[in-house]
Amino acid sequence: MTWPMVKLKDCCTVVGGATPKRDVPEYWSSSDVPWITPKDVSNLSDSVLYDAPEYISNLGYNSCATYILPKGSVLLTSRAPIGNVAIAGRDMCTNQGFKSLVPSEKTDSGYLYHCISYFSQRLQALGNGATFKEVSKKTVEGFQIPLPPLEEQKRIAAILDKADAIRRKRQQAIQLTDDFLRSVFLDMFGDPVTNPKGWEPAKMGDLIEFAKDGPHVSPKYSESGIPFLSTRHVKPSGVVWEDLKYVSQEEADVHWKKCKPQKGDVLYTKGGTTGIACPVDFEKDFAVWVHVALVRPKPKLANHIWLTHMLNTKFCYQQSQRYTRGATNKDLGLKRMIDIEMYAPPIEEQERFVKVREKVLGLLSKFDDSSSDSLFNFLSQGAFAGKL
Numbered sequence: 001m002t003w004p005m006v007k008l009k010d011c012c013t014v015v016g017g018a019t020p021k022r023d024v025p026e027y028w029s030s031s032d033v034p035w036i037t038p039k040d041v042s043n044l045s046d047s048v049l050y051d052a053p054e055y056i057s058n059l060g061y062n063s064c065a066t067y068i069l070p071k072g073s074v075l076l077t078s079r080a081p082i083g084n085v086a087i088a089g090r091d092m093c094t095n096q097g098f099k100s101l102v103p104s105e106k107t108d109s110g111y112l113y114h115c116i117s118y119f120s121q122r123l124q125a126l127g128n129g130a131t132f133k134e135v136s137k138k139t140v141e142g143f144q145i146p147l148p149p150l151e152e153q154k155r156i157a158a159i160l161d162k163a164d165a166i167r168r169k170r171q172q173a174i175q176l177t178d179d180f181l182r183s184v185f186l187d188m189f190g191d192p193v194t195n196p197k198g199w200e201p202a203k204m205g206d207l208i209e210f211a212k213d214g215p216h217v218s219p220k221y222s223e224s225g226i227p228f229l230s231t232r233h234v235k236p237s238g239v240v241w242e243d244l245k246y247v248s249q250e251e252a253d254v255h256w257k258k259c260k261p262q263k264g265d266v267l268y269t270k271g272g273t274t275g276i277a278c279p280v281d282f283e284k285d286f287a288v289w290v291h292v293a294l295v296r297p298k299p300k301l302a303n304h305i306w307l308t309h310m311l312n313t314k315f316c317y318q319q320s321q322r323y324t325r326g327a328t329n330k331d332l333g334l335k336r337m338i339d340i341e342m343y344a345p346p347i348e349e350q351e352r353f354v355k356v357r358e359k360v361l362g363l364l365s366k367f368d369d370s371s372s373d374s375l376f377n378f379l380s381q382g383a384f385a386g387k388l
Contacts, residue, residue, distance in 0.1 A: 002386045003148045009141035012074075012112065013102040015067050016137060017094035020060035027060030033068070034092035038077040041086040045168060047113055047161070049075065050089035066093040072109040074101040076116060079134035082127050083120030087113050099140040106150055110157030114164075115145045118380045146384050160380060174237050177364050181357055185309045188353055189345055192315035199345045204295070204311075205338030207302035211295045212259040213270060213334060214288040219247050219255065226252040227286040231269040234278050234292060236312045239267070247287060255287040259294040264304050266295040268311060270332040275320030277311035279304050293337060305357060306350035310342050 008014060017036075020027035034052035041049060061068075069075070069088050077084040078099040087109055094100060101116070103109050116123070123143060127133030148156070190196040204211070219228055225246040233240045247255070261267070265280040271291030281304070288294060297304050310316060323336035 003146035003384075005144040006147040007141065008101060008143050008145065011104050011107040011145075011147055013104070014137050014141050015069060015073075015098075015100045015102055016065070016078075017096050017098045017100070018064035018066040019095045020056050020064045020066075024060070024063070027057055027063055028055075030057035030059075031055040032058045033061045034090065035066070036075060036092055036094045036098070038080055038084060038095075038097040041075055041077060041084045042081075044086055045172065047087055047110075047164065048089040049086040049092075052092060056093075061093065066095070068093055069100050069102060072103065074103070074109055074112045074116060076100050076140070078136075078140065079127070079129075080132055082124045082133060082135055083116070085113055085116050085120070099135065099137050101140075107147070108150060108153040108157055110161060111153035112145075114157060114160045114380065115384060118384055119143075119145065146386065148386070173364055177360060178237050181309065181360060182312075184356055184360075185313070185353060188349070188356075189343070192310070192313050192342055195343050197345075199343035202342055202344035203338065204340045204342065207297055207307065207342075207344060208338070209296045209298055211268075211293050211334050211338055213293045214290045215255050215258055216290045219245075219287070219289070220251050221245050222248045222251070225249060227284075228252075228255075228289065229267070229286055229292060230289045231272050231276070231291050234267050234269050234276055236276060236278060236308070238278050238281070239286075252285070252287045259288070261286060261288065261294055264297070264299075266297065266304050266308050266311070268293040268295050268337070270334070270337055272330060274324045274330060274332040275311075275317045277308045279308040281305065291331070293334060300347060301344065303347065303350040303354055305354045306345075309353070311340070316340055316342060 022028070033056050035054050035056045036049070036052050037054070040053060068091050071088055071090050073088040075086045075088055075094060076099055077097055079097050088100075101112060103112055123135060123140075124133070126139050126143070127135050147153070189199065195201070221228070223246065225248045227241070227244045228247045229239065229244075232243070261280050263280055263283050267278050267280060267288065269276045269291060270293045277295075295307070297307050319340045320332055320337070323339070324330050324332045325336075
């Protein structure tokens with residue numbers, strides 16, 4: 001069954017926001033009205049936003065064109081970035097970076113939240129602007145979503161809430177694991193800034209066989225084939241296999257003439273978002289873009305897991321930021337990259353850390369199944385196609 005497509009203006013009221021003048025202290029002197037900005041709805045650990053880090057006075061509220069959004073409204077960022085959502089856990093207002101949705105009596109706020117989250121990339125594509133993209137109130141009002149009967153909306157929202165809770169717990173466990181392993185790394189090897197254990201100083205270039213980046217040309221994408229990774233897929237905890245683009249086998253072969261990733265390598269971002277490393281600890285064909293460097297450690301000098309954690313220390317990350325050049329198209333050149341300073345413990349000490357990491361990740365795998373993201377995406381796809 002496919003659900004009827006309905007414009008947002010026909011199932012909810014689209015509401016903007018505003019900011020009281022900052023140079024009038026009286027507008028900010030009382031905690032009368034919770035006031036939200038786009039950054040307040042980024043990286044939430046829950047779908048519901050219960051409070052605001054900043055408040056305005058009633059006088060400030062009356063001085064500008066912001067509006068009280070009732071509890072249950074869906075906060076939708078309309079710029080910087082477009083498409084972040086949260087459910088208002090209490091009455092609150094926003095700044096001008098929102099086109100929020102007040103559901104009608106025939107629309108469930110939980111369903112609306114999941115639906116907008118699922119279609120956020122489509123909404124982002126409708127943004128306009130030279131400096132930064134923004135979607136207008138008219139655009140949001142005309143955006144269409146599938147809208148089943150109210151009881152069906154509530155059923156779908158309940159299913160997706162449960163799947164989302166599993167996914168969030170998994171993400172929280174991964175973050176706690178990353179934090180723990182960073183602590184273990186510093187305990188075993190010491191802070192690279194002071195090198196308290198007196199390890200031999202080294203540069204990245206001393207410990208690797210080579211550092212290469214992908215071809216400096218745009219690939220020809222295909223609907224399926226070999227995954228093609230950009231910087232957004234490279235995270236300290238590992239490769240993120242979501243929102244992928246693909247290239248054909250023939251196109252991949254062209255890219256692999258320069259560098260073909262293999263198990264035991266390190267991926268390192270060198271363009272756009274620079275200075276993030278993740279290990280290639282799997283056997284799978286993929287290709288990388290120019291902004292991702294492929295680093296291959298010397299087996300007798302550096303373990304790729306250890307090198308990844310070293311590159312992700314604050315000490316090495318800050319060096320990568322200093323070496324990055326360019327105002328618009330930022331890039332950490334390969335020659336500058338291999339000059340990043342670090343220390344070089346004996347390979348036996350590095351492998352001790354690797355064994356600790358393996359035990360920790362083994363415990364994490366028992367906590368939850370890594371397919372939770374895939375399950376949530378599968379359920380969302382089915383829900384909004386009328387197949388759940």
